[in-house]
Amino acid sequence: MNERHIASAFDSDLEQIQTQIMKMGGLVEEAILDASKSLKNLDEELAEQVRAKDKVIDRLEEVVNEDCARLIALRSPTAGDLRIVLSVMKINSNLERIGDYAKNMAKRTSVLAHMTPVDGARGALRRMAREVQLMLKDALDAFVQRDAELAQDILERDRDIDQMYNALFREFLTFMMEDPRYITPCMHLHFIAKNTERMGDHVTSVAEQVIYLVTGSMPDDSRPKGDHYTRELSELD
């Protein structure tokens, strides 16, 4: 077997797949920004666009999965190269999930547009989503540049997202206790907050895959956990 030839053919195939991943990442970033903008402005038209565009992201995920399977089948990569492809498949799946959460934010926007508005919360949710989009941007840069340090930094930043979620959860409870008319809209806003926090978790696992690609081992979960009475709400899921 001509290792050299197989290696170079593998590399050029992988290069093409990474280009697809970056394209997909760009679409997912756009989905996060547009979804949170549509929520902030209760813009049902923009929300509709986000939901339509998610089909493109889903299709891209299938293409990348197919390409990865074809790459493995055709090039029979070595154990090391195989791990790279499997990591790329995981990143691919993370991106698709983040896109789904953005789509769900857009779906709930259409529901919230017909309910009692909850002042302030939508702006806070938009800031939280913006933060997640910036983390994703850096995670994708870390992926392309194989930059473990930048990826490690994202693991830290995900804690801020968790803090934002915890603060919002308490804010929603206060709203609901103040006035029962806030209960239903706050249930939806709470889901959006939780899903945005989950987007952050998926960005984090993209970053973890990058660290794995560069260092060969997954980072230890060194995040301090409270006991099950003092545990922060963001740790419950």
Place this chain on the structure above:
Amino acid sequence: MNERHIASAFDSDLEQIQTQIMKMGGLVEEAILDASKSLKNLDEELAEQVRAKDKVIDRLEEVVNEDCARLIALRSPTAGDLRIVLSVMKINSNLERIGDYAKNMAKRTSVLAHMTPVDGARGALRRMAREVQLMLKDALDAFVQRDAELAQDILERDRDIDQMYNALFREFLTFMMEDPRYITPCMHLHFIAKNTERMGDHVTSVAEQVIYLVTGSMPDDSRPKGDHYTRELSELD
């Protein structure tokens, strides 16, 4: 290349991996039952056990992933066999996620044990979880027997889970509007209901992988969707 020899070696390796998957599936079924039982009885000790056992499930997922990667690297399976391994890896990931949701149910049990009890809801959640566990049992049987019909049946049954979730969501809203002391516990119970509905979605994607393994193509999503005003809550995520 001796196709015959490679095929048989591949088959026996795959056989071993499937045994691991079934072992994992059994642990996940147990986790669902124990978590919902601990919730029903607010049994913090049992909840603690569920959370401890989730580490075993997570470890098994890693082992299966490693074994699948090794199988691909050593046997260079044909495109068809490769798809089987990739499907098994997807099922593996679905099982791990379901285990996570059971763990989360157990975590919230520990929180709910210190709050105003919400009558009836915990029993309904246990019935819903029991239904999901039975679906998972059948999905795993369908996987082992490569039974596409049984798998298709699971896709139908997931609609019942969605209905149970929608009913519970409305019940929680009623509780919260009745008495503000119910708001915080109901927020947690609602998450448990949503996560149980998501368990059903993951069981469904296990069933879809089985259909893919048998028929070579994924089932179309024929589930009727409402427009974005009438859409059921279970379709919002």
